[in-house]
Amino acid sequence: MKVALFVPCYIDQFYPQVGIATLQLLEKLGVTAHFPAQQTCCGQPLANSGCERDALPIYQHFVQTFQDYDYVVAPSGSCVYHVRKHFDKLDQTAAVQHVRGAAYDLIDFISTVLKVDTLPGAFPHKVGLHLSCHGQRGLHQANESEMTPVRDGQLRRLLASLDGIELTHLNRNDECCGFGGTFCVSEAGISARMGQDRVADHVLNGTQVLTGSDMSCLMHLEGIVRRAKMPIRVMHAAEILNGVVA
Amino acid sequence: MSASRDRILAAAQANKPDELPLPEVPLFGGDATAERFASVLAGIGGTVVWLEGLGSLVPTLQQLFPEARNTASPLFRGTVPVDAQTSTGILAEIDLAVLPGEIGVAENGAVWLPEANMLHRALPTITQHLALVLDHRRIVATMHQAYAQLPGTGGYGKFVAGPSKTADIEQSLVIGAHGARSLVVLLY
Amino acid sequence: MNHAIRADKFLLDADRTTWHDETLWFVREKRDKAVYGVPEFQELRELASQIKNHTLSRLDLYLQEFEAAAQANGVHVHWAADAAEHNAIILDIIRQQGATRVVKSKSMLTEECHLNPYLIQHGIEVVDTDLGERIIQFRDEAPSHIVLPAIHLKKEDVGDTFHTHLGTTKGESDPQRLTEAARQHLRAKFLAGQVAISGVNFAIAETGGVVVCTNEGNADLGVNLAQVHIAAMGIEKIIPRLTDLGVFTRLLARSATGQPVTTYTSHFTKPAPGKEMHIVIVDNGRTQQLGRPDFRASLKCIRCGACMNTCPVYRRSGGHSYDFTVPGPIGAILSPNIDMKKHASLPFASTLCGSCTDVCPVKIDIHTQLYKWRQVLGEANEIPASKKWGMKFMGRVLASTRVYGLGGQFARRALRLLPHGLTHATSFNAWAVARELPAPPKQSFREWYAKQPQPAPQPQPKLPA
Ligand code: SF4
Numbered sequence: 049m050k051v052a053l054f055v056p057c058y059i060d061q062f063y064p065q066v067g068i069a070t071l072q073l074l075e076k077l078g079v080t081a082h083f084p085a086q087q088t089c090c091g092q093p094l095a096n097s098g099c100e101r102d103a104l105p106i107y108q109h110f111v112q113t114f115q116d117y118d119y120v121v122a123p124s125g126s127c128v129y130h131v132r133k134h135f136d137k138l139d140q141t142a143a144v145q146h147v148r149g150a151a152y153d154l155i156d157f158i159s160t161v162l163k164v165d166t167l168p169g170a171f172p173h174k175v176g177l178h179l180s181c182h183g184q185r186g187l188h189q190a191n192e193s194e195m196t197p198v199r200d201g202q203l204r205r206l207l208a209s210l211d212g213i214e215l216t217h218l219n220r221n222d223e224c225c226g227f228g229g230t231f232c233v234s235e236a237g238i239s240a241r242m243g244q245d246r247v248a249d250h251v252l253n254g255t256q257v258l259t260g261s262d263m264s265c266l267m268h269l270e271g272i273v274r275r276a277k278m279p280i281r282v283m284h285a286a287e288i289l290n291g292v293v294a
Numbered sequence: 295m296s297a298s299r300d301r302i303l304a305a306a307q308a309n310k311p312d313e314l315p316l317p318e319v320p321l322f323g324g325d326a327t328a329e330r331f332a333s334v335l336a337g338i339g340g341t342v343v344w345l346e347g348l349g350s351l352v353p354t355l356q357q358l359f360p361e362a363r364n365t366a367s368p369l370f371r372g373t374v375p376v377d378a379q380t381s382t383g384i385l386a387e388i389d390l391a392v393l394p395g396e397i398g399v400a401e402n403g404a405v406w407l408p409e410a411n412m413l414h415r416a417l418p419t420i421t422q423h424l425a426l427v428l429d430h431r432r433i434v435a436t437m438h439q440a441y442a443q444l445p446g447t448g449g450y451g452k453f454v455a456g457p458s459k460t461a462d463i464e465q466s467l468v469i470g471a472h473g474a475r476s477l478v479v480l481l482y
Numbered sequence: 483m484n485h486a487i488r489a490d491k492f493l494l495d496a497d498r499t500t501w502h503d504e505t506l507w508f509v510r511e512k513r514d515k516a517v518y519g520v521p522e523f524q525e526l527r528e529l530a531s532q533i534k535n536h537t538l539s540r541l542d543l544y545l546q547e548f549e550a551a552a553q554a555n556g557v558h559v560h561w562a563a564d565a566a567e568h569n570a571i572i573l574d575i576i577r578q579q580g581a582t583r584v585v586k587s588k589s590m591l592t593e594e595c596h597l598n599p600y601l602i603q604h605g606i607e608v609v610d611t612d613l614g615e616r617i618i619q620f621r622d623e624a625p626s627h628i629v630l631p632a633i634h635l636k637k638e639d640v641g642d643t644f645h646t647h648l649g650t651t652k653g654e655s656d657p658q659r660l661t662e663a664a665r666q667h668l669r670a671k672f673l674a675g676q677v678a679i680s681g682v683n684f685a686i687a688e689t690g691g692v693v694v695c696t697n698e699g700n701a702d703l704g705v706n707l708a709q710v711h712i713a714a715m716g717i718e719k720i721i722p723r724l725t726d727l728g729v730f731t732r733l734l735a736r737s738a739t740g741q742p743v744t745t746y747t748s749h750f751t752k753p754a755p756g757k758e759m760h761i762v763i764v765d766n767g768r769t770q771q772l773g774r775p776d777f778r779a780s781l782k783c784i785r786c787g788a789c790m791n792t793c794p795v796y797r798r799s800g801g802h803s804y805d806f807t808v809p810g811p812i813g814a815i816l817s818p819n820i821d822m823k824k825h826a827s828l829p830f831a832s833t834l835c836g837s838c839t840d841v842c843p844v845k846i847d848i849h850t851q852l853y854k855w856r857q858v859l860g861e862a863n864e865i866p867a868s869k870k871w872g873m874k875f876m877g878r879v880l881a882s883t884r885v886y887g888l889g890g891q892f893a894r895r896a897l898r899l900l901p902h903g904l905t906h907a908t909s910f911n912a913w914a915v916a917r918e919l920p921a922p923p924k925q926s927f928r929e930w931y932a933k934q935p936q937p938a939p940q941p942q943p944k945l946p947a
Contacts, residue, residue, distance in 0.1 A: 060927040062920035067927035083931050096834065096853065098860030134853075181835035194792070194840035197518050220507070224794045228833025233912040235831060237490040240916030241499065241798050242833075271917025299561035302717065302765045306542040309773030316536040316722060317529055319729055322522050334742060378755065382673050382707055401520075401732075402742030415754055416706035419699040419746075437743070438728035447691055447724065449555075449752035450706075453731075455743050458699040462614035462630065463657040464637045465505050471613060472665060472672070473699025473746070 052117040053081040054151075056124050057089050059263050066263050069290040070123045070154055076293050077162055081121060087113045092130040096229045100137060107138050115143040118150060119161065123286050125153040125183025125262045126229075133186065154286055155261040156189055159202040165209070169292025172212030176255030176280075177204055178246070178269065179222045180262035189261075193222050203261050203285055210292055216255045223249075227268035243272045251278060261285045321442065324435035326400050328481055331433050335403030335479060338456035339469050345482040351392075351427065358478060359390050359423060367392035368413055369427060376413040385414060391421035395454075395479070398433040399440050404455035405479060406440060409448045418454065424474035426454065430481045484827035489799035498636070503797040505633065510791040512740025513841065520732065529729050531845035534782035537720055538772060544687040544720045545763065551690025555752040558760045565595035568764045572597060572679065572712055573604055575760055579710055581606075581676035587694070587701035588612040589681025590628050590785055591714050591764060594807045597679075608679075609671045611700040613664050620647045626801025628808055629738050629787035634800050668700070678704035680750075682715035683784070684730060685761075688723050691751030692761065695734060695744040702748050710758045713750065717768050718781040730784060733843035737786040771819045776854045780815050782844040789838035789848055795831055804828060811838035815851040818859065826864040829855035 051074065055067040067083075074081045090110055091103035110131065114120045122128055131151040138144045158164050179201065184190040190201025199221055207213055226232070226242025233239075247269055250258055258273070260266050263284050270282035332342035345354055352370050355362075364387050365372035374388060393412060395405035405426045407418060418424055434440050440453070458473030469475065493499055517523050537544055549559045562568035568591075576584060584606055586592065598619070601608045610619045614631035618624070620643050625631030632640070641655035650663045680701045684693040692713050694701045705711045721730065727747075735741040753759035772778050790796045790810030801809035806817040806825060811832065817825035829852045838848040859865055913919060 055927050058920075062922065064923050064925060064927035064930050068930060071931075083928070085928060085932070096856065098830075098856035098858075098865045100857045100860070181833070181837070185836035185840060192840055193514060194837060195517075195524065197514070224833050224835035224837065226794065226833060228835070231830070231833050235486045235489065235795070236912035236915045237486065237493045238795050238798055238831075239833075241493055242794050244916065245503070245798075267920055268917065271913070271919065274918040275916060296561070298563040298567060298765075301563055302561055302763070302769060303542045303545060305765070305769035306545065306717065306772060309769050309778075310541050311535075311539050311775065311778065314532070314535045314539045317532040319529055319533075319725060338741060338745075385707075386669070386673055399743075404743050404747065414706075416703065419702040419706070436728070437731045438725070441725045441728045444724070447689060447749040447751050449754065450748070450750055452702065452746055452748040453743065455741075455745050455747075458697070458745060460613045460661060460698050461739070462612070462617065462632055463640050463660055464635075465509065465630070465633070466637070466657040468658050468661040470665065471661060471698035471700070472611065472668060472703050 049079065049119065050117045051079050051081040051119045051121055052114050053083045054087060054114070054120050054122040054127065055083065056122060056127050056263070058267060059123065062267065063263055063284070066123050066284040066286055069284065069286040070121070073286050073290040073293065074121065076290070077158065077164060079162070082117075084113050090127040090130045092127060092134075093229055095130070095134055100134075104137065107135050111135070111138070111144050111147045114147050114150065119157060120147065120151045121154055121157045122151070123154045123261065123263055123284060125156070125180050125187055125189065126264055128153045128156075129182040129186040153183055153187060153189065153261060155203045155206065156183070156187060158206065165202070165205045167206055167209055167289060167293055169294070170211035171288055171292050174214045174216055174254050174256045175207060175288070176216035176218065176250040176253070176258045177207065178225060178258060178260035178265055180260055180265045181224050183262055184222060190222070206289065207259070207285070216250060216253045218249050218253055220249055225265045225269055227265045229264070232268055239268070240272070243268050244276075247272050247276070247278065247280070250280060255280055257281045257283055257288070259283050259285050259288055319438065321438045322436055324401065326433055326435040326439075328430045328433055330400040331398050331403060334401065335456060338403055339459060340403055340456040340477040340479060342479050342481055345427075345480050348427075348482055351480065354480065355390070355392060355425065358425075362390035362423065364388050365390045365392065366413060366417060366421070368411065369394060376417060378414055380414050382416075385416055385420045388417065388421045390423045390425065391417050392425045392427065393418060395426040395428040396432065397440050397443055398428050398430075398479070399437055399453070400433055401436045402455055404440070404453040406444065406451065407454055408451040415450055418452075419458070419473035421474055423476045424454070424457075425478045425480055427480045427482070485799070485803055485831040486827065488803040488805065489795075489831070492800040492803055493798065499798055501636070502634065502800060506791045506797045509630075509739060510788075513737055513788055513791065516736040516740040516742065520736065526729055526733055527843055527845050530733055530843055531782065533721060533726050533729060534844050535779075537722060538718070538778060538781055541717065541720065541772065544722060545717060547687040548685055548690055548720055549763075551688065552761055553690070555690050556759070557690065557753065558758065560760060560762045562762055562764045562766070564766050568595045568714065568762055568766065569597050569600040571762050572714070573601060573606070575710065575712055576601070576606055576677050579677060581710070583674055584608045584677045584679060585611050585671055585675035585704040585708065586679040587681065587696060587704055588615055588631070589679065589714055590807060591681060591716055592679065593625060594766065595764070609668070609675075611668050611671065611704055612696070612698060613661060616664060616668065617643060624802065624807070626809065627787060627790055628785050634802065672703050672707055675704055675708045677710045677712060678708035679712045679714065680705055682713050682719050683734070684721050684727060685715050685719045686724055686727070687720055689751055691749050693727065694748050694750065695731075695746065696748075697741075697745045699746050702746055705750065706754070710760065711750065711753065712760045712762060714762045714764060716764050716766070718783070734784055734786055737788040737841065737843040767820050771816070774819070777815060777819065777851055779846050780812065780851060782846050783812055784844055786843055788841040788843065792837045792841045793832075794835065794837070795833065799831070804831070811848045811852065812846070815848060815855060818855050822859065822862060822864055826859050829859060
């Protein structure tokens with residue numbers, strides 16, 4: 049199994065520890081992932097801003113970079129969703145189709161491909177799980193409150209399997225955090241307010257560690273937590289899981 | 295006018311997608327009991343009262359609405375005779391209308407009321423209080439069964455589910471917006 | 483003025499924003515409870531979607547079937563290509579009656595066509611009889627929600643308005659008593675109404691009848707007391723069969739407010755003897771939307787408002803921030819079809835979270851359409867130039883590994899070196915309004931990776947020549 053690691057630009061530059069944790073966690077689960085150095089971006093920031101045409105060369109570059117791997121794993125469901133859903137704009141060559149199908153969010157890869165949904169290890173903290181919309185509603189990695197009252201999902205199961213962990217019961221289990229890519233600056237007021245409300249739900253219900261599988265939402269929420277100097281630690285799920293698994 | 299008609303139809307024809315199939319709608323059965331009907335109706339502000347046969351209709355109404363002075367009904371001699379020609383002024387004074395319902399819907403507490411049972415089209419909404427008399431064997435599970443059983447909708451007819459209500463001020467529920475302030479379904 | 487600027491105004495009153503958000507979230511929760519209670523709900527959504535898709539694919543035929551059936555029922559059918567014609571037809575019918583007093587129940591179409599000001603200008607008294615509509619009519623405001631038109635107001639606001647217009651006690655803000663005052667006031671209007679205008683929720687091709695769903699009973703009261711009923715409908719209100727209503731009536735109220743069904747589901751098929759019924763069928767841009775394959779699904783909308791109640795942006799920015807008759811996610815995909823320039827910011831007023839798509843009872847792919855409108859707007863140069871050129875630049879950078887590496891390193895160094903005050907100055911960086919920037923690490927992931935012992939042979943990626 050040839051697995052490539054896709055590290056989105058903002059993780060590469062600002063959260064290298066998340067890329068490292070992803071790589072190490074996969075290694076512990078028996079998968080050696082490679083990091084093709086010529087990778088750049090999935091093109092989502094441009095496309096979501098209405099510049100899909102300008103993103104096409106980026107899509108092509110992405111496909112060329114990853115076409116020879118069986119799987120492309122990223123600690124960011126949003127990028128994966130973009131590759132799967134919006135690379136339909138490219139000519140659907142065998143390589144394009146392959147890469148679209150091969151792209152996986154890290155947690156989805158662990159659950160669906162590696163078929164792991166429990167992990168040995170302890171994390172004795174109260175953990176608030178942030179469900180990122182693209183992973184949840186886009187990639188169906190978790191149940192949606194629009195459909196069912198049952199709160200279930202891939203990451204929830206993995207986390208729940210850890211010893212000593214307590215998962216926060218949020219008032220709003222899956223409301224968007226307001227990051228939204230360029231939305232976070234073009235609609236800065238609403239974006240901030242959404243993020244503040246999301247964090248407030250965690251504070252109200254006792255979250256000590258706020259986690260999720262999409263670093264972009266977490267970057268936004270962490271920015272709010274730090275600005276308001278709240279006693280909450282924000283960690284990508286890869287960091288938690290990599291930390292507990294021996 | 296007909297120029298617009300032709301233009302709209304031509305544009306709709308030119309711009310519509312290739313034909314897509316019309317699905318068959320299953321009937322989706324379910325609980326069709328009077329108990330479900332009653333509890334759903336209670337949840338939307340209505341009440342169910344059981345009659346021991348139609349003979350007990352009038353005494354039951356006297357118990358339920360002791361203060362109703364102006365009553366209208368095709369089922370017994372009310373104090374105000376109403377028909378399709380009755381004037382607005384008279385209709386506006388009615389306290390209680392007692393009308394036969396045709397079909398009850400257990401999933402939502404609605405009762406089908408056809409024009410033929412209304413005396414006047416405005417009566418069921420202009421009356422201060424409304425009582426619908428329904429044979430409990432005519433309760434069906436869902437709207438699918440209800441529509442399947444309707445022979446047609448006549449000139450006018452409606453499903454009535456509970457009393458008139460609104461929540462337009464701060465989402466606070468207020469019973470008695472413009473139509474009947476209360477709704478009781480008398481089952482027999 | 484764009485959506486973000488109007489939203490910022492709304493956000494200024496933080497407590498009211500909280501209240502607005504929580505009130506609509508409560509409606510969303512009621513919707514959830516009602517939906518969970520129907521095991522076949524998702525199946526019903528799929529059926530509704532298919533019925534609507536089918537109808538759109540035969541729209542011209544169903545419209546004609548509907549017209550013929552309605553005429554056979556003794557109903558006058560009129561066709562209006564646009565808002566102006568719609569208004570003129572309605573005024574004409576009113577004048578033919580020699581009438582001056584009109585009662586109107588809720589109709590988003592007449593809002594869209596700005597019927598009220600038109601009729602008033604021509605000497606007709608128009609009274610909106612839905613409570614929420616009446617409140618905003620007194621205040622001379624537009625509805626801020628399609629189902630809950632006055633949801634932007636608190637009871638104290640309504641109390642003030644009623645004190646001014648209905649003479650209720652100053653400071654009275656009890657919803658029960660305010661509603662009672664409106665009931666008395668509107669009864670008089672109903673009794674005096676000569677012509678009643680209603681909207682249409684569903685128009686049944688098979689029977690030629692129209693269905694109007696209300697909780698208050700105002701449509702029934704108005705129509706059945708007046709001499710003439712005028713029902714105004716967009717061409718997309720058609721459904722093929724009476725029994726299709728089984729599907730739609732089960733979805734509509736549950737999605738809208740969490741009720742199992744609206745209080746009144748009224749079928750108007752023939753005029754009462756001696757009275758008149760008119761139906762005005764309106765296009766006003768709808769056939770154009772039908773011709774846009776990416777956007778035609780927006781015509782499936784049954785105006786339940788669920789996408790507004792669930793939208794985290796709408797709940798915090800209020801309906802007026804959209805500056806369009808239909809606000810919220812669905813408004814953001816309908817409005818550019820009407821005026822792309824004016825409404826260019828609306829498709830960007832979304833995080834594309836997708837919740838709207840998942841609550842929509844007729845399965846409109848709302849968030850995908852938002853994404854697609856962004857592309858149309860981008861191609862039409864309707865996005866801010868700075869954004870566009872920034873994106874073009876990024877496109878070139880990100881398509882090239884070498885330039886990209888430099889850019890990222892530069893940004894990271896700059897972050898580390900620039901003092902907090904400069905990178906966080908709000909004019910300089912909208913991010914910093916409420917958020918800290920990430921603390922820049924010493925090395926990037928790729929720098930770290932390059933220093934690791936390299937794993938076994940990697941596939942040789944093919945790079946462009
Ligand atoms: S788009 Fe869907 S959810 Fe929104 S109002 Fe229309 S039918 Fe309801």
